[in-house]
Amino acid sequence: MFSRTEALNRIKQQGLSQRQLGYILVTPALLLVGFVSVYPFLTTIWYSLHKIRLNLPAEGRPFVGLQNYVTLFQSGRFRHSLLITSLFSSAWVAVEFVFGLCIALVLNRRFRGRALVRASVLVPWAMALVITALLWQWMFNPVFGLLNAILMALKVIKEPINWLGTTAFSAYLSVLVVDVWRNTPFVALILLAGLQGIPGTLYEAARIDGASRVGCFVHITMPQLKHAILVALLFRSIDAFRSFDLLYVLTQGGPGRSTEIASLFAYKTLFQYLDFGKGSAATVIMALVTTALSIVYVTSLSSKD
């Protein structure tokens, strides 16, 4: 028979072996993350300081310092891709935030069929990005597409528009619609989870004090939602900045290079031009941005309020 204190002592005595066991259990996970994320990323930084042309192996891999970065920033194509990436990310996240907040507010009310409506929001999220891109390409199709047919039936436009093919502006707009379709659900669900965490007593107290609907929203909902908003905005910004699949299939950077975001430029430089030095440098610059954003997120997790 053990007494309770004796048992606790035994746990304490096991302290050392417990810690050893802990390290054994963590090791496989850390090895995998190290092998697939940390090591390749350090290698990417290393490559970015060298001249590496996979199609010209005879040239070797000479060290060139920051030459790749200098070349990148001198190239209008790369500067354009960075600009477009920032522009797209901010536009996407802004629209998705406003739209998502409205959806979350609706879903937070009790009404018949709410479960069904919430389920419908999950549909875009469940589809692979490749399928999303192909499906919208089909709906944007200039000849047989549904969108042109609807707009012409409503007399909004007189003749079919080649949404993804003619002007940069129509391509921006189309890409925005697709990204909003795909990613607003995530924002809405995050904000909904935040809304559901607000204690109802706050609203009751405010109503007794005679607060209006707008007053409640400004003084209770928004401040209480601060953390959820921060998470939604940061996660979406990081994801938008590094997005690849959607545009790779939807526009492949076209028309011209108008929708060639940084990840597309980097991928083409790596795997089409086989220029691993320059391509790596481009991805290092992207990683700097996403890492900065994720450090903001990590600090906000650790902060008290």
Add this chain to the structure above:
Amino acid sequence: MAIRSQSFQRFRKRITAFNVAAALFTVFFVIFFVFPLYWQVATSLKTRENTLRIPPQLIPNPVNLDRYVWVFKNTGFPLNVRNSLITAGLTTITCVLISTLASYALARLKLRGSRAIMMSVLICSMLPAVAIVGPLYLTFRRFHLLNSFTGLIISYTAFFLPFTMWFLTSFFKTIPPGLEEAAAVDGCSPCQTLFRIIIPISMPAIFTVGMMVFIFSWNEFLFAFTFTSIDSVRTYPVGLVMFQGQWEVPWAELCAASTIVVIPIIILVLAAQRFIIRGLTAGAVKE
């Protein structure tokens, strides 16, 4: 009295207007989110001539399954779907197993630097995939992991580990320590405690994580596209992109193939809605 009822009526009217606006908005966004899926299914059920009609036919008439037959007869798509099932299934099992062990250690066994480990893992998960895919490609080439399920499973598992570790660690921290103390009193080793007590009561969380990893790896494109070049290991997203090649784009056939892989996953997501939403929104509410 009269004034009061008047203001009450105005109040009711305002509420009604607000409700009508909210209802209209709800109808709008439900159609916006669901209609493209309908359009995909509808296109896949049309005859070849009817897919290319101007203006398009809203409801397929006659309904026709030839596109599906074509996909099964003339493409490697069924094989791609099988490959996706193998990859996503094995990734899910590996990832859940490894992250359960690691999360238990991080949450419960007094590791030095467990917080630092969690933070660095989180930052790793925010790296753009395109920033690691180049060196990873060369490493895989050296170890003969290109065009192999092993290569895909290793990269997926590691890529989704940060999410699963975070989710499970924060869940394990919520389990009252009394349970483990009681188990220790009964003479359970930490390992036995994990398998006999922690894992059984954590099944909902483990299920959530498993579903998320399955869906993520089922839909993944960039790694699969880069690391595979033959049909016998290609997963279905790569297979779909390869569809486009030869002549004009076979839209109806693409819709049929997409429908085959989308419908099961949507049913799965809707059936496990509660778990999926919990997985998606982890991190939204601060503990």
